[in-house]
Amino acid sequence: MTATSTTTVEQPARDRLNDPSGVRSVLIALLVVVGSIAAVVVTAASAATALRLTGVPDPGWLTTYGLPVMTVIGQISAAIGFGCVVLAAFFVPAQEDGTLDAGGFRAMRWAATSMIIWVICALAMIPLSISNVSGAPLSETLVPKNLITAYGVVADGRYWLWTAIFAALAAVVARVTMRWGWTFLAMALVFLSLMPSALLGHSSSGGAHDLATNSLILHIVTAALWMGGLLAVLAYAFGDGRWRTLAVSRYSRVAFWCLFIVGISGVINALVRMSLGDLFTTTYGLVAVAKFVAVVIAGLIGGLHRKYTIRELEETDDPRRSLFVRFAAVELVVFAVAFGFGAGLSRTPPPVLGTANVSPMELKIGYNLDGPPTLSKLLFDWRFDLIFGTFAIVAAIVYLRGVYRLHKRGDRWPVGRTVSWLLGCAALLIATSSGFGRYAPAMFSIHMMSHMMLSMLIPVLLVLGGPVTLALRAIPPAGRGNPPGPREWILTAIHSPYSRFITNPFIVVTLFVGSFYVLYLGGLFDAVVENHSAHLLMNLHFLVSGYLFYWLVIGIDPAPRQISPMAKLGVVWGSLPFHAFFGVALMMTGTVIAEAYYRSLQHPWSFDMAADQRMGGGIAWATGEFPLVLVMLALLVQWRRQDDRAARRFDRKEERDDDAELESYNQMLREMNSPVPAAHGDDAVEPKG
Template identity: 40%
Template sequence: MSLAPVRRQPFLLSAGTVLVAAAVGAVLLWWGGGAVAEAPPGLPDPGPTTAWLLPASRLGMQISAVATVGLLLAAVALSPRDDGGRLSPIGYRRMRAAAGAASVWAVTSTVAVCYTLVDLFGLPAAQVLSLRAVLNFATTVSLGQSLALSGVLALTAAVVAATSLRPGGALTALLLALGGLVPPVFTGHAAGSGDHQLAVSGLLLHVLPVTLWAGGLLALAVTSRGTTADLARAVRRFSPLAVACLTAVGLSGLLSAAVRLPSAADLVGTRYGQVLLIKAAALVAIAAAGLAHRRRALPALVAGRRGPFLRVAVVETLLFAAAIGTSVALSRTPAPIGEETEDLATALLGFPMPPPLTIGNLATAWLPEPLIMAGALAAAGFYTAGVWRLRRRGDAWPVSRTAMWLVGCALIIVATSSGLARYGPLLFSIHMIQHLLLMMIAPILLALGGPITLALRALAPSTDPRWPGPREWLQVALHSRLSRVLTNPVVALVIYVASLYLMYFTGLYELALRSHAAHLAMVGHFLGAGYLFFWVVIGVDPAPRRIPHPLKLILVLISMVLHAFLGVTLMQSTTLIAENWWIALDRPWGAAPLEDQRTAGGIAWSFGELPTVVVLGALMRQWMKADEREARRRDRAADRAEAEGREDAELAAYNRMLAELADRDRHVRR
């Protein structure tokens, strides 16, 4: 493929990407036995058509998903804006191309739903496929639901991308597309392994970064018809994201291999391990190509030469295509570890039944949650980098705020990856400790850490209004309509309190115990709801609306009462929450589930009020400081008025009010 056709006909690179991915996937499907393996005697076989069409539809999903996410990422962050803040012509073209790619994604998802159903039945497609059967599979079976949800999100992203002209619409479409990547992860190879929590979270940590990385590069390569100055700026912006994605992909790949392979010898001794090595080699080659981008292609772009960038981009994109084809083949290649678990407890928990609870086990029996751990470490790293940047330029930042932020991040890791995570699904009382850490203690510390203030001070403003940067995006988010709604004190209180009762008095708690996706959503909601509430009442960061301190005090007292009422309700309840889960789990040690539930209520009622006392203390301290600042402001205004020989405006208004009251009193006496 020569350089000139790539510049004139970007679709040639897209076609080459599809062909390379399909060729590599087909060869490795044959090599790994994912397409030609015969069904065991006595079991039905859907035939070779399904054996090839199913991975082909999965390949179409992956390639179109990569293109969709990459084009939307380029429209949001790698394209200039026009003078009115709308999408520029190149951003508009990327949005329309993303709409087309997302439509293909939706179609291939539909095909995948159909042929996954055929594969499960093991019969020819003509005997299985009907509208009723497909709809039933897509709405009632988890595997079908995940593929169907992915397609629905892709179709929604296509509609948004096709009808939006502003960056906000592009961001909405990007979030929808990223959401569409998630559902299939929870029903793939990783979800069936014994350590499915590690495997699924590790795969999420792999899929999302690699899609952003590959998609962003593809978007820059096939939509590079802007000026070389704009392209150089886009590549410079994309480079740090690519490095972060490379790091996440490498670490998550090692984790996935450790979970799926019993020993290092299986890397070379099994077909699954061999295909995994091929994928790792492709990623290493991509990293080398990325280094060439930084050393040769970017300086050439800055100098006004587009050729070196396009040549390296073509090579890197085709390597990504090979890696995608390898991933599809890997998803159909039998893994060394079987899909069936040994006992019911392992099937429910994702790990064997641990020994009885002790302090030592809580401290040592860690169950790492890679996704949340990576997020907490990244938050701590970015915060530390911001503090370091301020110190470098001679600005001060309170050590207490840094300490609170870092401790808050550490508590998130402890709550989700220590022995608390291993014993949380076994004991409601341990889950309640996790709940308090994630929804009260950690959010309090994070809100007092002032991350938004730090970001606004540490991030440099953009020098070109056509290219808003992270600081400008943060300011837009702070002043958006959504922020004003969420920071309404009533809304923040309802989200914070209502979620407690919905979690424990509906089926959501049992769903979070049975589904890792629901568990991750629960953790995210606990942290988000807690941070939002405490940002409103004691946060040191700027907020879209100012709330008087008396109202903040009322909010804290209401939340304290409702939280205590939840604890008392759990203590006195005679109905076992998530009863089916505890019966199926049949824990052989420890307190009975109902007794443990009452212990959890006692923890929520007693220890849950301690953080509220801290919040009240912080709020009163902020209130007194605000009064002191207001008093000093008034004194300075009065001093200036006296020095200028005039009466202070506020003092004059106060005197007029007193005079009016005196006149009114005299009229009443008469």
């Protein structure tokens, strides 16, 4: 059975979710033990080299081996929490009233327990990280005075504290969640708890750290979903969950793409820090190869596992538990080895240290720029963005697949919408991966060009593509009596209270225009511009806030709030002055925004930063008005089409009732123009006029 099946599924009477043999606990213990052993082995092979290259005193065996062990335990716990939340959100359905069923409820409790363990590990990593960086023994680091002093200096300690905060919030939400909609908040918090790990270690420093960090984000998230989802689904199946066939089927689709992304991102991340010649000649290379082999083996075993598991679940009412245990144990052991290698790899120095022979610009943004931006460089000097560039390509492919599905069954889809969506995806790729994206971190004016494309141009094109309408038409309904699928999830999201809140015109305009003032004129840009994660968040905010704004005012997709064309025009006209004033204020600002950061890049060419900022303000003013004018034209076109549709509905109604309304109106006119009797006498008089 799949998510889009249209046949009614017979359900068991109850959902026991028992585990009398304790298989779930045994598998988790096996994961932790095997992963810890692998991490310790790799660390032992590289610890001496790491100390020699960094020049830091030996902090002692407790720190040296405690770091990788805590890392493995914490990452496995986070992965289990992530997988359990995804299970409750997507793999098993909730009840008709939105309350979690027994499977989803139990999964959220498992997630809460896993995230508490993640909190404990993250807090333990703070003194361990400080001890490792300073070379002081862990006993000295744990002295409160030393710990507080070092915390403000060692960045790793702050990252782990944020991990603990997000993990704690995720644990609380998972523990109290009773309804399906809240699983998404828990999922977002678990995701955020994984992000600081991607910003630590070798990937966050030195040359090409933009590629390394982006690839590590993809790697960590998909690996956690892959392994955590497997354990969650197996635990659900062990407990005789009534939707076990559906859960395994849905997970198998996700696992395939996780395998692909984990493999590709892992290769990219490894090659950033070494050459192909280092793969078999250095400890770092050998561990990276071993981890890749473990991932491939896990993928092959997983394919066989899901193939036979699904067949067993579909063909028998009482599937053999030994089948699950055998495949699950082997696959999870391989997973544990891969996680252990990953933890050990983070403690293994790469062949070339990330900060060796690196220019200030490369150290800050990840690469060098050899000259000022020219038209040819902006158009042809590309550096692929693994996050937004990949999203642009995937979004185009998925959209075309939906159009093909409609075409295959004989339905038509407007060509203009397809062209608009593809142009939006192409613009997103250009804004983040071409010379515009390459120069954006180094020059304020180019940053503003990219900003305007992300917030003003790309959202207009994407909204006019009507992706939600396409999805609702291309994805078949689940069918009466079947668990909800992607189509039902989309409809639920559109009509949720959160969607109604976020599409409130006041909220939308505040996010769209007000964020300009807070970010650039409020000093926030100065504070966060050096962080790679801040650039990712800024780009995401520009894209999402712009999409929400244009979805409200010109969107052709169904929306939680339907406002009249006149109200839409008022929203656009009300936004114009604020946007224009922002551009003017930026041009008139006397101080250079983020001046210290731009000077620290030490550009190999000279340019006036104040003039560059004024140019950025001019770009914000000029390019911001043009899309809004296009929006007003689109609104006028929609207004005319709405009148045309109303006229056609009126004509069809008149045809059905033989022009009854028109005849009634003509009769009224005839009565108004007919002679009326005089006040006295029998003579009739003609009405005046």
